[in-house]
Amino acid sequence: DGGITQSPKYLFRKEGQNVTLSCEQNLNHDAMYWYRQDPGQGLRLIYYSQIVNDFQKGDIAEGYSVSREKKESFPLTVTSAQKNPTAFYLCASSNPSDKSSYEQYFGPGTRLTVT
Amino acid sequence: QKEVEQNSGPLSVPEGAIASLNCTYSDRGSQSFFWYRQYSGKSPELIMSIYSNGDKEDGRFTAQLNKASQYVSLLIRDSQPSDSATYLCAVDFGNEKLTFGTGTRLTIIP
Numbered sequence: 001d002g003g004i005t006q007s008p009k010y011l012f013r014k015e016g017q018n019v020t021l022s023c024e025q026n027l028n029h030d031a032m033y034w035y036r037q038d039p040g041q042g043l044r045l046i047y048y049s050q051i052v053n054d055f056q057k058g059d060i061a062e063g064y065s066v067s068r069e070k071k072e073s074f075p076l077t078v079t080s081a082q083k084n085p086t087a088f089y090l091c092a093s094s095n096p097s098d099k100s101s102y103e104q105y106f107g108p109g110t111r112l113t114v115t
Numbered sequence: 116q117k118e119v120e121q122n123s124g125p126l127s128v129p130e131g132a133i134a135s136l137n138c139t140y141s142d143r144g145s146q147s148f149f150w151y152r153q154y155s156g157k158s159p160e161l162i163m164s165i166y167s168n169g170d171k172e173d174g175r176f177t178a179q180l181n182k183a184s185q186y187v188s189l190l191i192r193d194s195q196p197s198d199s200a201t202y203l204c205a206v207d208f209g210n211e212k213l214t215f216g217t218g219t220r221l222t223i224i225p
Contacts, residue, residue, distance in 0.1 A: 033212065042203065042217035043159070050211060058212070090158055102147060102207045106158040 003027065004107035006091050011112045013085075021076045021110045023091035032074035033092040033104060036060065043090065049074055050096070078112065085114045117142055117208040121216035130225050134191040138204030138216055141185070147207035148180055148187045152200045153218065159203055163189060194223045 004025045013019045023032065031050050035043040045058030049068040063082025068074055078085045088111050092104040118141040128134040136150075147166055151159035165171045165178040165187065177190040187206075191198055201218040208214055 031211075043215040045212060048212055056211075096211070102211075102213050103149065103161060103164055104205075104213055105161060109158045 004091060004093055004105060006089075006107040006110050008110060009108065011110055013112070013114050015114055016080045017114075018080055019078050019085075019112065019114075021078065021089055021091075021112070023074045023076065023107060024072055025074075025091075025093045025107075026072060027093055027095070027105065028071070029093035029095045029105075030071070031094045031096055031102075032068070033094075034058075034064075034066065034074070034076045035090040035092065037088045037090060046076065078114075085112060087112060117206075117210070117214050119204055119206050119214050119216040121202075121204050121219050123217055124220040125222050126219055127222045127224055128194050130194060130196060130223050132194055134194045134198065134221055134223070136189040136191075136202050136204075136219050136221065137186060138188065138206075139186045140204075140206045140208075140214075142206075142208050143182065143185055145182075145206050145208050148178070149205040149207075149213065150176075150178060150187075150189045151203040151205060151215075153203060154200045191221075196223045196225055199223045 007022045033048040034046040047066040049055035065077045090109045091107040094104045120139045150163040153159040163178040165180045171178045175192045179188045201220045203218045204216040205213040
């Protein structure tokens with residue numbers, strides 16, 4: 001059963017702590033993305049990766065870090081430097097080498113609350 | 116600046132009617148356009164992709180693309196209460212990523 005998994009679904013942390021959100025896909029997609037969504041807002045791109053061992057900053061990368069050591073995995077760390085980390089975090093993947101271009105498929109999301 | 120604009124709504128449509136959602140974008144050279152549906156508290160789900168001018172139909176959904184006017188629309192025929200959701204328009208501006216609009220909230224009234 002192919003898809004994208006994110007864990008955990010809900011995450012609670014104290015201010016000042018780093019936290020890592022998991023994203024795994026078994027779709028054999030080359031590209032992976034992290035977005036943040038705030039209530040009533042659209043999706044804002046944090047980081048993206050087109051291939052293993054390479055990634056680029058999106059529009060709001062400050063306070064976040066990523067790694068792409070395996071094709072299947074793209075974890076996101078929310079650091080204590082992120083001023084307002086409480087949000088809904090969405091991971092997506094796509095296969096740009098396909099003629100379907102940048103169709104992105106999303107995982108179920110992780111809702112992070114920092115107090 | 117690559118931008119995608121959508122009316123935030125809410126858009127209210129009676130059950131059984133046609134819902135029309137619109138999206139405009141800033142770059143005439145864009146090639147790929149997508150519509151996502153997002154239920155409250157859930158992640159976006161891809162429902163339509165369109166790459167060429169004209170209409171593309173899939174069941175009750177029709178996507179319409181007009182590159183000269185830089186807009187893409189989504190029509191939902193025979194609207195059902197289960198269509199109540201936020202609809203996100205996304206555009207590939209050729210820069211290795213998608214740019215999303217802020218979404219239009221659609222409510223189908225029984």
